[in-house]
Amino acid sequence: MVTTRWWLRRAGLGVLVIWGAATLSFIGLHLLSGDPARIIAGGGGAVSGSSEQILARINEQYGFHEPLIVQYGRFLGQLARGDLGMSYQLNQRVTTVIVDQLGPTVALALGAAVLGFGLALVLAVGTAGRPRAESLFSTLELLFVSTPSFWVGILLLTVFSFRLGWFPVFGNEGVASLVLPWLTLALPITGTLALVMRDGLQRALEQPFATTVLARGATATRLRLRHALRHALLPVLTLSGWTLGTLLGGVVVIETVFARAGIGQVAVTAVNGRDLPVVTGVVLVATVVFVVINTALDALTRVVDPRLRGVPE
Amino acid sequence: MTPPDALLSVRDLRVRFTTRHGPVDAVRGVSLAVEAGRCLAVVGESGSGKSVTARALIGLAGSNATVDATTMTFEGRSLLSLGERRWRRLRGARIGFVLQDALTSLDPLRRIEDEVAEPLDVHADLGRRERAERVRSLLGDVGIPDPAQRARQYPHELSGGLRQRALIASAIAAGPSLVVADEPTTALDVTIQAQVLDLLADMRDAGTAVLLISHDLTVVARMADHVAVMYAGLVVEEGPAAQVLHEPVHPYTRALLAAAPTLDPRGPAPTQIARLAPPTTGPGCPYRSRCALADARCHGELPALRATGDGPSLARCWHADAAEPLPTPAPRTVGTTTSGRRVVLEVDGVSKRFRVPGGGRRRAVDGVSFSLRAGEALGLVGESGSGKSTIAQIALGMLGPDDGRVLLDGASWSELREPDRRPHRSRIQLIQQDPLSSFDPRFTVERIIGEGLGQPSRRGAAAHRSRVVELLHRVGLDATILDRRGPQLSGGQRQRVAIARALGPEPEILVCDEPVSALDVSIQAQILDLFDTLRRDLGVALLFISHDLGVINRMCERVLVMKDGAIVEEGPVGDVLHTPRHAYTRELLAAVSADPATGRTPVRTGPTSVPEGRPT
Ligand SMILES: Nc1ncnc2c1ncn2[C@@H]1O[C@H](COP(=O)(O)OP(=O)(O)OP(=O)(O)O)[C@@H](O)[C@H]1O
Ligand code: SF4
Numbered sequence: 001m002v003t004t005r006w007w008l009r010r011a012g013l014g015v016l017v018i019w020g021a022a023t024l025s026f027i028g029l030h031l032l033s034g035d036p037a038r039i040i041a042g043g044g045g046a047v048s049g050s051s052e053q054i055l056a057r058i059n060e061q062y063g064f065h066e067p068l069i070v071q072y073g074r075f076l077g078q079l080a081r082g083d084l085g086m087s088y089q090l091n092q093r094v095t096t097v098i099v100d101q102l103g104p105t106v107a108l109a110l111g112a113a114v115l116g117f118g119l120a121l122v123l124a125v126g127t128a129g130r131p132r133a134e135s136l137f138s139t140l141e142l143l144f145v146s147t148p149s150f151w152v153g154i155l156l157l158t159v160f161s162f163r164l165g166w167f168p169v170f171g172n173e174g175v176a177s178l179v180l181p182w183l184t185l186a187l188p189i190t191g192t193l194a195l196v197m198r199d200g201l202q203r204a205l206e207q208p209f210a211t212t213v214l215a216r217g218a219t220a221t222r223l224r225l226r227h228a229l230r231h232a233l234l235p236v237l238t239l240s241g242w243t244l245g246t247l248l249g250g251v252v253v254i255e256t257v258f259a260r261a262g263i264g265q266v267a268v269t270a271v272n273g274r275d276l277p278v279v280t281g282v283v284l285v286a287t288v289v290f291v292v293i294n295t296a297l298d299a300l301t302r303v304v305d306p307r308l309r310g311v312p313e
Numbered sequence: 314m315t316p317p318d319a320l321l322s323v324r325d326l327r328v329r330f331t332t333r334h335g336p337v338d339a340v341r342g343v344s345l346a347v348e349a350g351r352c353l354a355v356v357g358e359s360g361s362g363k364s365v366t367a368r369a370l371i372g373l374a375g376s377n378a379t380v381d382a383t384t385m386t387f388e389g390r391s392l393l394s395l396g397e398r399r400w401r402r403l404r405g406a407r408i409g410f411v412l413q414d415a416l417t418s419l420d421p422l423r424r425i426e427d428e429v430a431e432p433l434d435v436h437a438d439l440g441r442r443e444r445a446e447r448v449r450s451l452l453g454d455v456g457i458p459d460p461a462q463r464a465r466q467y468p469h470e471l472s473g474g475l476r477q478r479a480l481i482a483s484a485i486a487a488g489p490s491l492v493v494a495d496e497p498t499t500a501l502d503v504t505i506q507a508q509v510l511d512l513l514a515d516m517r518d519a520g521t522a523v524l525l526i527s528h529d530l531t532v533v534a535r536m537a538d539h540v541a542v543m544y545a546g547l548v549v550e551e552g553p554a555a556q557v558l559h560e561p562v563h564p565y566t567r568a569l570l571a572a573a574p575t576l577d578p579r580g581p582a583p584t585q586i587a588r589l590a591p592p593t594t595g596p597g598c599p600y601r602s603r604c605a606l607a608d609a610r611c612h613g614e615l616p617a618l619r620a621t622g623d624g625p626s627l628a629r630c631w632h633a634d635a636a637e638p639l640p641t642p643a644p645r646t647v648g649t650t651t652s653g654r655r656v657v658l659e660v661d662g663v664s665k666r667f668r669v670p671g672g673g674r675r676r677a678v679d680g681v682s683f684s685l686r687a688g689e690a691l692g693l694v695g696e697s698g699s700g701k702s703t704i705a706q707i708a709l710g711m712l713g714p715d716d717g718r719v720l721l722d723g724a725s726w727s728e729l730r731e732p733d734r735r736p737h738r739s740r741i742q743l744i745q746q747d748p749l750s751s752f753d754p755r756f757t758v759e760r761i762i763g764e765g766l767g768q769p770s771r772r773g774a775a776a777h778r779s780r781v782v783e784l785l786h787r788v789g790l791d792a793t794i795l796d797r798r799g800p801q802l803s804g805g806q807r808q809r810v811a812i813a814r815a816l817g818p819e820p821e822i823l824v825c826d827e828p829v830s831a832l833d834v835s836i837q838a839q840i841l842d843l844f845d846t847l848r849r850d851l852g853v854a855l856l857f858i859s860h861d862l863g864v865i866n867r868m869c870e871r872v873l874v875m876k877d878g879a880i881v882e883e884g885p886v887g888d889v890l891h892t893p894r895h896a897y898t899r900e901l902l903a904a905v906s907a908d909p910a911t912g913r914t915p916v917r918t919g920p921t922s923v924p925e926g927r928p929t
């Protein structure tokens with residue numbers, strides 16, 4: 001019962017967040033960007049010599065002459081049907097633009113998330129409670145966290161692509177082209193999650209129940225994997241918002257550095273060309289992904305920690 | 314001393330910890346023997362090395378520990394220089410271990426069934442069905458009602474008593490021949506204590522050897538066949554339970570027995586133990602600075618453990634034979650009248666309800682009113698779940714009442730908004746039942762106590778530190794533990810650090826929620842004396858919550874008896890404890906009437922007869 005209420009609450013909250021993001025994008029679209037008809041007609045930056053007729057036709061087609069509130073209503077209506085409108089520049093539906101480019105980005109982000117989490121797991125479980133290894137690796141992890149990822153990307157490219165020629169320098173061909181982007185995107189995540197996980201493991205290993213477990217004849221490995229790890233996952237799950245943010249932001253940087261096609265590139269191009277429906281679309285897709293994954297991870301927290309289940313918050 | 318058929322026999326056990334501040338000799342030569350079907354009790358004050366001894370017996374003394382003994386055999390095999398793999402084969406399978414800190418010794422993220430079955434998972438390879446069945450029968454064996462349902466629950470959904478029994482079920486799951494129980498009844502209600510002890514007694518009667526560690530002499534008197542008294546890492550007296558408890562020969566044992574809180578209206582005598590002296594180091598008897606009989610020989614040379622007079626006991630004292638009477642202690646001074654003083658805390662018609670899982674609400678506190686005067690000690694007794702801690706939370710302003718109000722020094726308190734309340738928070742401080750949960754395990758003692766004093770300015774740092782040291786002295790600790798962390802302190806040391814922290818901001822009122830229930834009697838006596846001093850010197854008022862009527866009798870002038878959220882009886886301690894009017898008060902009194910000197914109580918509650926379902 002508490003669980004049903006929790007899900008309803010979270011769903012409501014998610015809808016609210018998505019609506020907020022949509023509204024903000026809409027306001028941005030209409031207040032900050034000048035005359036959209038000119039952007040469409042000019043195909044980008046400078047507008048010159050577009051005849052009044054063309055502008056009028058564009059205004060007619062996109063409905064820019066109607067009162068804002070009507071446009072807002074129509075925008076929300078389309079949104080509810082999953083329609084993000086037409087791109088100003090690509091002469092395609094925004095949904096098509098995004099869906100076409102989603103694949104490579106998902107492969108990049110998902111792979112980096114799995115890699116980042118996996119590396120963090122190995123580092124934390126392997127070194128928690130072993131003072132020497134611990135101080136060595138936490139220094140390394142701090143380094144991962146504090147180095148800007150474009151710099152890491154360039155470094156990796158220089159060494160492994162230009163010098164050694166192991167991986168392609170850019171492009172979207174196959175898994176080989178994903179290795180360096182994955183690594184670049186995963187490192188800051190590995191760094192943070194490993195630090196947090198190790199700390200959680202250590203706290204768990206100091207609790208009285210750890211002695212109980214050993215007193216039952218369990219091995220130190222069993223204590224770590226069957227008991228302490230669950231405790232260490234809780235703070236990691238709490239950080240999921242941060243991790244997602246890093247991933248989504250990182251995608252843009254990585255796709256630029258490695259010249260990969262994907263949503264990040266779509267977003268960069270759209271921002272440069274002031275193709276505001278596409279920008280809005282990317283923002284909304286990112287928001288939905290964020291809300292859905294965050295909710296799923298919060299639900300997972302409640303599975304891992306039974307103590308939270310009785311509490312509706 | 315070692316019977317030939319002893320199951321476990323240890324000679325001259327020594328445990329040394331290597332710490333950043335040099336070595337700590339926690340155990341300095343302990344010899345023990347436990348036979349099948351018998352119970353050996355180890356008693357002694359906090360920090361005397363009881364838990365370290367127990368952990369050394371299963372090879373878990375700690376990574377910074379060096380363990381050494383002349384002999385250490387279990388089931389006929391030597392445990393000395395046993396490899397890790399061999400140790401694991403014993404742990405959980407042949408030796409079951411019930412840890413101190415019972416309430417935090419189960420993994421909170423795993424179901425009871427998985428916790429109970431872990432020794433089976435490790436040592437036996439059972440099928441799913443068989444495992445589930447075994448868990449159910451184990452839970453039944455330890456007197457947990459509704460085992461099938463309980464097995465699916467998590468530790469936080471069980472009350473303290475049920476958790477303790479689940480922990481015992483896990484310790485005996487693989488059928489060990491020896492069970493080591495470290496303070497198995499600390500922090501439990503008297504009625505539940507009795508059930509847990511009966512359970513251990515049943516196991517002993519069924520042939521299991523029990524090594525019971527306790528600071529509670531009532532518990533020891535009920536259970537033990539044989540008693541070993543520890544002081545400063547040494548066994549100072551040992552012998553048959555009746556002998557040690559009735560005719561103690563070592564001055565420390567005698568003081569320990571005299572310090573046990575009782576229901577005697579005169580209260581227990583403040584004894585020599587109550588002098589706040591830690592054990593003396595260096596050669597000579599470690600008890601010498603507290604001992605009324607100490608002479609030159611005691612200062613120069615450590616006595617050996619040897620037979621005394623004609624009794625079967627052994628004692629480590631030069632003057633054990635003399636059995637000189639200890640100087641009679643002065644009568645206690647509690648009872649100063651406070652009725653004319655100003656009221657510092659007024660609780661007026663307070664009620665509180667909580668939502669319970671599955672809908673509905675439970676009334677935790679129901680129309681409670683009382684007032685507390687400056688320098689007064691007011692007792693609040695009742696079983697767990699009767700609403701005592703909720704009252705404490707409301708008095709502290711950490712929980713708002715649904716009805717009624719709380720006044721602090723005549724001014725509104727419960728009705729204030731939090732920002733208005735915060736500046737006054739230091740005036741009313743809490744001392745908790747479970748100090749471990751309130752310390753960050755990585756903070757040093759200095760930091761824990763320092764936090765209560767606010768941030769030191771750069772120039773004030775030295776003064777800050779000296780204030781921390783002063784607070785430590787107040788609670789009978791010294792500066793050597795400033796750099797220790799929570800997990801490196803013994804149970805009693807931790808509680809004293811918590812008290813020092815609460816004293817930091819110089820509060821007017823201390824709300825003490827079971828402040829001494831985790832302490833052994835001698836430290837209990839010291840802390841209770843300390844509370845007396847604070848009241849007398851600083852006029853601090855105490856709201857003293859305890860399930861221990863002996864402690865309440867020792868400490869308080871007035872007492873409130875609580876049941877199901879309401880106050881059922883109230884009055885001067887002497888009247889309430891000696892001519893109780895309410896049936897519930899009489900029941901509480903009956904449950905504690907076991908006297909350490911007279912042995913086992915007549916009370917025997919069937920394990921399943923008490924409603925025990927409520928989550929805590
Ligand atoms: N890992 C450790 N490192 C350093 N010192 C330790 C460690 N564990 C215990 N000690 C010290 O050993 C001494 C004995 O502690 P122990 O826990 O055995 O006391 P105890 O008799 O069980 O007390 P209590 O009744 O309070 O539980 C204490 O001074 C304690 O601070
Ligand atoms: S040896 Fe001396 S100091 Fe120690 S307990 Fe006996 S009389 Fe007291």
Ligand SMILES: [Mg+2]
Pocket residue numbers: 363364365413495803804
């Ligand atoms: Mg202990």
